[in-house]
Amino acid sequence: MPQDRTAAIVGIHEYPLRVVGSDISALQIKAASAAKALEDAGFAWKDVDAVYDTGSDQGIGGLGISEYFGFKPSIIDNTSVGGSSFEFHANHARRMIEAGKCNLALITYGSTSHSDRRAIGTAGATGGGPSNLFRNMEDPWGLTLIGNYAMVKMRHKFQYGTTDEQFAAISVATRRHAMRNPEAVKAMTDLEFVGVNEISVADVLDSRTVAYPLHLLECCMVSDGGGAVLVASAEMARNARKKPVWIIGGGEATKYRENGGDITVSAGAQSGPVAFQDAGVSPSEIDILMAYDSFTITVMCMIEDLGFCQKGEGGAFVSDGRLDYDNPGKPAINTDGGGLSSNHPGARGIFLLMEATRQLRGESTSQVANAKLAVAVGNGGQLGSRHATGATILAAD
Amino acid sequence: MAPLRPQPAFPENDTQPFWDATKKHELTYQTCDRCNEVIFYPRRHCTSCGSDQNTWHVSQGLGSVYTFSVIMQSRHPAFKDLGAYAVAYVDLDEGFRIMTNIVGIQDPTTDIQCGMRVKLRWEDQGDGEVSLPMFEPA
Numbered sequence: 024m025p026q027d028r029t030a031a032i033v034g035i036h037e038y039p040l041r042v043v044g045s046d047i048s049a050l051q052i053k054a055a056s057a058a059k060a061l062e063d064a065g066f067a068w069k070d071v072d073a074v075y076d077t078g079s080d081q082g083i084g085g086l087g088i089s090e091y092f093g094f095k096p097s098i099i100d101n102t103s104v105g106g107s108s109f110e111f112h113a114n115h116a117r118r119m120i121e122a123g124k125c126n127l128a129l130i131t132y133g134s135t136s137h138s139d140r141r142a143i144g145t146a147g148a149t150g151g152g153p154s155n156l157f158r159n160m161e162d163p164w165g166l167t168l169i170g171n172y173a174m175v176k177m178r179h180k181f182q183y184g185t186t187d188e189q190f191a192a193i194s195v196a197t198r199r200h201a202m203r204n205p206e207a208v209k210a211m212t213d214l215e216f217v218g219v220n221e222i223s224v225a226d227v228l229d230s231r232t233v234a235y236p237l238h239l240l241e242c243c244m245v246s247d248g249g250g251a252v253l254v255a256s257a258e259m260a261r262n263a264r265k266k267p268v269w270i271i272g273g274g275e276a277t278k279y280r281e282n283g284g285d286i287t288v289s290a291g292a293q294s295g296p297v298a299f300q301d302a303g304v305s306p307s308e309i310d311i312l313m314a315y316d317s318f319t320i321t322v323m324c325m326i327e328d329l330g331f332c333q334k335g336e337g338g339a340f341v342s343d344g345r346l347d348y349d350n351p352g353k354p355a356i357n358t359d360g361g362g363l364s365s366n367h368p369g370a371r372g373i374f375l376l377m378e379a380t381r382q383l384r385g386e387s388t389s390q391v392a393n394a395k396l397a398v399a400v401g402n403g404g405q406l407g408s409r410h411a412t413g414a415t416i417l418a419a420d
Numbered sequence: 421m422a423p424l425r426p427q428p429a430f431p432e433n434d435t436q437p438f439w440d441a442t443k444k445h446e447l448t449y450q451t452c453d454r455c456n457e458v459i460f461y462p463r464r465h466c467t468s469c470g471s472d473q474n475t476w477h478v479s480q481g482l483g484s485v486y487t488f489s490v491i492m493q494s495r496h497p498a499f500k501d502l503g504a505y506a507v508a509y510v511d512l513d514e515g516f517r518i519m520t521n522i523v524g525i526q527d528p529t530t531d532i533q534c535g536m537r538v539k540l541r542w543e544d545q546g547d548g549e550v551s552l553p554m555f556e557p558a
């Protein structure tokens with residue numbers, strides 16, 4: 024089966040600062056990033072005819088975000104499924120372009136989580152807002168967001184015998200990549216990380232336990248940030264400034280707390296195979312896996328559920344340096360430094376698309392030799408209760 | 421007095437019958453009259469077939485720990501000075517999974533295991549208010 028060549032990522036911009044103070048708002052980050060992404064692509068502001076944005080920042084909604092930019096798009100899509108929203112957006116944009124409904128889709132994200140001092144990980148499980156059945160059935164027992172993921176790690180350890188050392192290997196590889204990325208080094212410095220340096224398995228296990236059995240160095244940072252991604256039709260992509268990165272497959276799925284369900288199996292077990300079938304490639308062919316690393320357990324589940332190894336065998340798979348950008352074993356993982364060590368303002372999914380694009384253009388700071396295929400897999404919501412997993416498969420010519 | 425935990429808030433039609441029953445120390449769940457699905461969290465409709473015909477039951481309060489975490493750091497005022505505490509999913513013998521706390525143990529990081537048998541213990545939240553179902557070793 025020939026790979027699809029109908030829609031491509033043609034422009035990207037990752038907002039460089041992770042601590043913005045009060046100088047710039049979430050909306051301003053989006054607009055600034057949109058302009059830079061258009062510059063990267065070589066297209067003009069007025070060329071945008073589709074807007075993909077969660078509409079959840081600063082409360083102006085999907086109608087407001089288009090007005091704010093000054094676009095009159097024929098497509099507005101405000102799918103909001105947490106950190107995986109952007110893989111959903113990219114897949115939706117490709118299908119709309121295939122259907123001939125638009126030519127240049129803009130995906131945007133902006134957040135000032137760090138400067139707002141939002142206690143994302145250690146505040147209550149479901150946060151504020153009006154009463155609903157989930158809050159009523161979950162908030163009284165004091166589960167934190169980190170505790171939610173820790174419950175999945177606990178069950179994974181129990182069910183498959185996965186060790187803390189194996190989980191730590193994910194943090195070690197990701198930090199190694201971060202140290203090669205000047206923006207990640209600046210991020211860790213600005214966020215006052217203790218020790219902006221490569222780390223060992225022992226460092227991870229010696230870091231304090233935030234929610235047993237998750238250690239601090241298994242948890243993502245809380246930064247500011249944002250960015251923009253442009254998806255174009257094949258015709259426009261051929262005229263872009265840089266070589267196109269084709270979207271060749273996509274899958275989206277959701278998963279919930281279920282009576283008798285297996286908490287170690289994510290929605291990726293449903294959306295991953297759909298994406299691979301759509302793309303006509305297999306996991307063993309993938310050079311780079313950009314997997315949402317809110318926590319080490321999230322990456323472990325994505326690796327297994329997308330079929331890079333058998334379920335429960337992720338622990339052995341991630342060991343022995345396999346995830347490193349320069350290891351001959353595929354795939355390299357989170358080569359920008361990930362949410363663990365480079366950028367996590369609350370919803371990281373858009374950055375997965377960006378680093379996958381950099382790799383397939385040959386622009387990464389931890390460049391994988393001859394990179395041809397990448398997967399961006401976002402995981403939004405909370406892994407141990409309700410979440411969405413969107414997978415986007417990308418290819419270079 | 422320690423600040424109050426987050427309480428269920430009403431009106432909230434789907435879970436109100438569950439919380440009303442806790443005032444009588446009854447842990448309740450639903451089954452669908454059409455397809456026998458066990459429905460939990462509580463809802464007016466069946467999550468398997470969409471029927472709005474279902475029956476409430478009272479659980480015996482026996483089950484096993486499916487998984488858990490020990491929270492070392494919480495910023496919520498009711499929990500931040502509590503010390504390490506365990507949050508868990510418990511699978512009740514009647515076939516439903518509830519979020520809860522595991523209590524009645526010395527050290528939550530060593531004294532709880534997945535699969536451990538547990539039994540219901542109520543923690544009243546105040547005069548005439550709801551009671552929180554928690555679990556301790558059976």
Ligand SMILES: [Zn+2]
Nearest residue numbers: 452455466469
């Ligand atoms: Zn039913």
